[in-house]
Amino acid sequence: MERLGILVVDDTIVYRKIIGDALKEIPGVEIVGTAHNGKVALSKIKTLKPGLVTLDIEMPEMSGIEVLEALQAIPDAPVAVMLSTLTHRGSDMTIKALELGAFDFIGKPDSGTMAENMVKIRAALAPIIAAFRRQQQFRSMIGKRPAPGAVQPRPKTVFPEISSRAPLARNRATLSEIVGIGISTGGPNALARMMPMLSPDLNVPILVVQHMPPMFTQSLAKSLNAKCRLTVKEAANGDPLVPNTVYIAPGGRQMKIIAGPDGKSRNIRITDDPPENSCRPSVDYLFRSIAEHYVGRATAVIMTGMGSDGTRGLGLMKKNGAIVIAQNKESCTVYGMPKEPIESGLADVVVPLDKIAHEITRTIIR
Template structure:
């Protein structure tokens, strides 16, 4: 694969230097130029044709948001990693950027020496660039082949059948041979007889855009709570909840410690904390508990942490959903949910921004349903209604 060509766009010379120096130390990356504002960036995109931008959000003449809108409106094959400030305004603009299709974002360090800030940027940016490199190679290799696995039947019948019947593989229109899914372990499951009473979702890179497309398709017919872990730092999850709430018929909010689960409410784990489900004081209701427990899989919040609590409190009546994102967070928790009778839905590789988090549940065989992004809401509904 050719080197990833990157254009550095920032109105601050300090951050242009920091990002430029970090990128030069990442293998297979070529910095093809820089720009001090969005307007200059557009002219250099046209001439340099970068694969990726590192893009400041707030700049004179033309903001990073306006650059992304131009890229989207003109179908320019360039993606972006946003550089954001840890402020309310910065987080709101970052969520908008991600919904417009930015690949991911990092926070600008706001204190420390030049060397310390360069290390912080390197620690945050390097895995994102490496994930982009893998995804770019992946896209070139696999764009012509698709597979969808669905449970036999529809609605409630499909829910019970999904746990007991063999999965069927539906190939693309060209009837290409699809490699069978690897099943390297047998998971003994609790037989389920009832629809799901809760939906748990784990998601990371590409999440805000995916959620903005999927969640408006969910309607009050569900009548169950939804709990979500989106890998994000503090402040950003609150902005994500606010943005999604404006788009959805369900209420979307950042979760609060101690509040009871409510039907048709989406609770997003606050950034920088862990979220789990616990029994209420009466022993019958279920509440949210926000903790400062350590990161898991380098993630805080962690999908594994949340999924384990769902497995414990909703035996035989939960749906676990794993969507686009880097890493493998969620896999172990989903295995526990599966053993306790949950239905597992995974986003397929072709519709993921990064095919990381769904990969292990799919390849290990615990995913009951594997569908593209646009079908996830429908499959969630089938497990409930």
């Protein structure tokens, strides 16, 4: 396996040391250099050509956000994994970084010894690097060109897009009255591109589980609300489900739907129930409740992300008559969460990111 070159960028020597020590214990990576600010980082990126950069968000002279903006003009620029302080300012800047295309982020530990913090950072970085390498290998495979005169195998389409299928809404007696979305790595960028495409007149509520810690989901909701024609908010316990409103599950907590006092309306319940699939909030946790309360009247969307959270919940939703839309492999930042639903046949529709909003609308409006 080709080694992955990583540049460590942080304005403090302590964290450069901690991150460097953590990376040295992850197989298949090589630290090609370090930088103490954004200007030095850009210079080293051009000469060292790392595949990945760990990038502190808040730095003097040139912030991590400014580095990301500059990287967009560099051919074959490395991907960035952001290191963020667990503060409201840090969360706002992290969401902006993710919307600018950062691959993922981890929080900087705010307590503990250097050795303890190294263990925490290694545990957070290892799965991110593994997911990046898998996606890197996939991109390399689809980017290969056959040699001149080579016999090309006939392409096999296992899960065609909706354009080759019958309109799904006509196969049900009713249209969807709710949309549930599960998403993780690459989510803020994908949601920032997809959700502004949704009409402000869908007249259904949308519930989103984005894997994130506390504070970050509030920043995500604020950012999306500024971009979308729908109202976007971080969900609160007891919120009634209101049409044309998007509810983001609070980071570090679980979100589900319960029946309202009148037995007809539906409200949001926020709980501290245990993590599922090592996730809190969990997509499975939300999808189970939608399956229970919206039989034959729901749309489920599974998008980019690591792991398999959401698959079991999708199975229940599909069993209860929901339509399942999955983001295709090629447009995912990480092809993890949609993989099993697609390969097992749970997904009714498999489309690239820029078509998801249209397919959601097809399940709601004839």
